[in-house]
Amino acid sequence: MGTTVVAVTTPRYRCDACGNLTRFDVTVSQRTKAFYHFTVGGDLVVEDEEVLMRDVDEVVCRWCGHGRGVVEIAEEDAESDTPSKAS
Numbered sequence: 001m002g003t004t005v006v007a008v009t010t011p012r013y014r015c016d017a018c019g020n021l022t023r024f025d026v027t028v029s030q031r032t033k034a035f036y037h038f039t040v041g042g043d044l045v046v047e048d049e050e051v052l053m054r055d056v057d058e059v060v061c062r063w064c065g066h067g068r069g070v071v072e073i074a075e076e077d078a079e080s081d082t083p084s085k086a087s
């Protein structure tokens with residue numbers, strides 16, 4: 001109880017400026033629909049929460065304090081972690 005499972009797959013991020021892979025401030029706008037189940041005493045249990053819309057507004061690197069170097073990394077790229085310096 002109390003855990004919200006986000007069904008939407010969240011991409012991983014990387015900060016190209018400092019190499020950070022793990023710490024980001026992510027601002028998300030989302031619209032959810034849920035069944036609000038109140039007890040007679042007024043306690044609320046949220047059930048069947050469903051994400052209708054989800055938009056990532058901003059991803060900021062914790063270390064840099066801005067999101068200018070932050071890129072999304074695809075799942076395949078994350079696994080084969082080979083830095084490409086082809087250019």
Ligand SMILES: [Zn+2]
Nearest residue numbers: 015018061064
């Ligand atoms: Zn950074």
